[in-house]
Amino acid sequence: MxxxxxxxxxxxxxxxxxxxxxxxxxxxxxxxxxxxxxxxxxxxxxxxxxxxxxxxxxxxxxxxxxxxxxxxxxxxxxxxxxxxxxxxxxxxxxxxxxxxxxxxxxxxxxxxxxxxxxxxxxxxxxxxxxxxxxxxxxxxxxxxxxxxxxxxxxxxxxxxxxxxxxxxxxxxxxxxxxxxxxxxxxxxxxxxxxxxxxxxxxxxxxxxxxxxxxxxxxxxKAAQNYTFAATNPGGHSSQPTPANAIYEIADALEAVRAYEFPIHFTDTTRAFFTATAAASPKPMADAIHALMANPNDKAADAVVSSDKGMHSTLRTTCVATLLNAGHAENALPQRATANVNCRIFPGESVDQTLATLKRLAGPKVTVTANAPIRPTAxxxxxxxxxxxxxxxxxxxxxxxxxxxxxxxxxxxxxxxxxxxxxxxxxxxxxxxxxxxxxxxxxxxxxxxxxxxxxxxxxxxxxxxxxx
Known part of the structure; x- marks a missing residue:
């Protein structure tokens, strides 16, 4: 691929x-x-x-x-x-x-x-x-x-x-x-x-x-899929409760969407960004130099990450790709699941990313790494x-x-x-x-x-x- x-x-x-x-x-x-x-x-x-x-x-x-x-x-x-x-x-x-x-x-x-x-x-x-x-x-x-x-x-x-x-x-x-x-x-x-x-x-x-x-x-990067799952007893849709598997899975996915993994550089990506900066106009060139000097520079990150390719080159990314929920139109959902596809930055492991996703998902949603488990890049x-x-x-x-x-x-x-x-x-x-x-x-x-x-x-x- x-x-x-x-x-x-x-x-x-x-x-x-x-x-x-x-x-x-x-x-x-x-x-x-x-x-x-x-x-x-x-x-x-x-x-x-x-x-x-x-x-x-x-x-x-x-x-x-x-x-x-x-x-x-x-x-x-x-x-x-x-x-x-x-x-x-x-x-x-x-x-x-x-x-x-x-x-x-x-x-x-x-x-x-x-x-x-x-x-x-x-x-x-x-x-x-x-x-x-x-x-x-x-x-x-x-x-x-x-x-x-x-x-x-x-x-x-x-x-x-x-x-x-x-x-x-x-x-x-x-x-x-x-x-x-x-x-x-x-x-x-x-x-x-x-x-x-x-x-x-x-x-x-x-x-x-x-x-x-x-x-x-x-x-x-290493490609790895994770399953998010929420389960509830369900019930009649005429009497809803806050405990709803769809809402719980949605909250977990919203947390994933809002989260940015830390920025890292390898020798390769430093060379790539150096060459990119040399060919880029301001303010992109300045932002790239600032970010290489300080990966925690949020303002520089915002400029560089406006390019989706460079955003992904900077860090691990995780995104929801599949969603399945509910069992009947007139019933509270008993189960909701989602697939989250991650592209893991070299040197970071599947388990490290899993720990982050579990923290983001919260206690109401389980997160598991799907087979096959990819080796660390x-x-x-x-x-x-x-x-x-x-x-x-x-x-x-x-x-x-x-x-x-x-x-x-x-x-x-x-x-x-x-x-x-x-x-x-x-x-x-x-x-x-x-x-x-x-x-x-x-x-x-x-x-x-x-x-x-x-x-x-x-x-x-x-x-x-x-x-």
Whole structure:
């Protein structure tokens, strides 16, 4: 899930044209297109799709490229036969160098055909974009990583550092089997690495299509859901009493809405806000500087937090997302429940946030953390060995475009790898429009030019890290 603002709609006069491989001129681009198209058109939703099928298709391509079975390892579990994944390994020549890991998820958010202007599982090219569910999140990265492994093998390239690939399922759905979590807990040696490259970074285009900025994700929040519950004996609605489950749950949610979690900074968010201040007019720039000097400056907080993205980057946030109450129109409610979704700042735990929510809810409402319980987010360091090559390769491919470290206010599977000591970085390189091109929404799309230029950048970036 990539957390990145306004939507525009295609006009009715536009004609959807199926994409042909000849749309790209280089042979390697045509080969990549075949892999990407097959992956995008393989339904991998939880309700009706199969990540296992998608993983098997990529495994077959890796086999054809020369990967032996020992280095081309599909996996699944009996209880979730359609939610499998794949690990592939390209051995390095220097045993003293720890491996690097390329991580991406194969599953996609649900997409109903009746809601979309085009079939969400048929890749369509239209006015410089590829349209389909997963064209960005996260099949662009999954296809690029798999294609990179194939190209390196076919070129007989022997990296100094072993390169590992993990394509997993379950990232988009909280209650689904999560392949990255399963690997971290059950096969940690298989994915052990000095660092991992994942989704969460990228680039932003201006309204007229020019590259504006590159982002490398260094850290993310932990996503955690909590249930608020109030219960009463109920009774006839003609004789109401103050003890009302709906009112009690409403009071608790109002307390959550009014509460602001404390402001914190990591090295990444300090670097992000420093860069933001340099590009911002007064009074925003002054407020950012004041807040970094004193996180308790309420006046500065009010200015900076007027931007919802920066507000979320400063602190843990919790918000009500689901509500269920009552059992009859003419009866006092016996039970009311609400789901509160929290995005927990790195270093803060699920239990710490639970304690705060319990205090806010008061004695009449119970608060529990919902399974699955997420690990505490561990922010990676701004390691020059990671940021340096990303910036150097960007200078070659995207000269003049600044590279900014960001902390994602969303969540990815990186949190599971960080829990076992693997720092995870969201790779830059693929530029999107400011509205995020329909990720998680209708008519998801990716600029064709961005996809192929990003592929070239990421291929060179992998080689730069691998040696």
């Amino acid at each position: 990539i957390a990145r603002l306004a939507a525009w709609m295609a006009t009715a006069a536009m004609v959807a044209v199926p994409v042909a491989a000849s749309a790209q001129s280089r042979p390697d681009q045509q080969a990549f297109f075949g892999l990407y198209k097959q992956l995008v058109e393989t339904n991998t939703t939880l309700s009706a799709g199969s990540c296992t099928q998608a993983a098997a298709q990529i495994a077959g391509r890796l086999t054809d490229a020369g990967y032996p079975a020992r280095d081309n390892i599909p996996f699944s579990v009996p209880d979730h036969p359609k939610e499998g994944g794949l690990v592939a390994i390209l051995p390095g020549s220097d045993p003293m160098l720890k491996p690097m890991l390329l991580l991406a998820h194969l599953d996609v958010v649900e997409a109903k055909r009746e809601d979309w202007q085009r079939d969400p599982f048929a890749l369509v090219e239209e006015n410089g974009y590829y349209y389909a569910r997963g064209t960005v999140d996260d099949k662009a990265m999954a296809a690029v990583w798999a294609d990179t492994m194939i190209r390196l093998k076919e070129a007989h390239y022997v990296p100094k550092r072993t390169i590992k690939l993990a394509l997993t399922c379950g990232e988009e759905t909280t209650f689904a089997f999560d392949g990255a979590e399963w690997l971290a807990k059950n096969k940690p040696d298989l994915v052990a690495a000095e660092f991992a490259l994942n989704e969460g970074g990228g680039g932003r285009l201006t309204d007229d299509g020019r590259r504006e900025t590159l982002a490398i994700q260094v850290g993310e 561990i922010p990676p360091t701004l390691d020059p060995k990671i940021v340096g090559p990303a910036r150097a390769v960007a200078a070659k491919h995207f000269p003049g475009v600044p590279l900014v470290p960001v902390m994602s206010t969303g969540a990815t599977d990186g949190i599971f790898l960080e829990a076992i000591g693997i720092p995870v970085y969201g790779a830059p390189g693929i530029f999107l429009d400011k509205d995020l091109d329909g990720i998680h929404g209708l008519n998801e799309r990716i600029p064709v030019k961005s996809l192929y230029e990003g592929r070239d950048y990421l291929f060179d970036l992998v080689k730069a890290y691998a040696g």
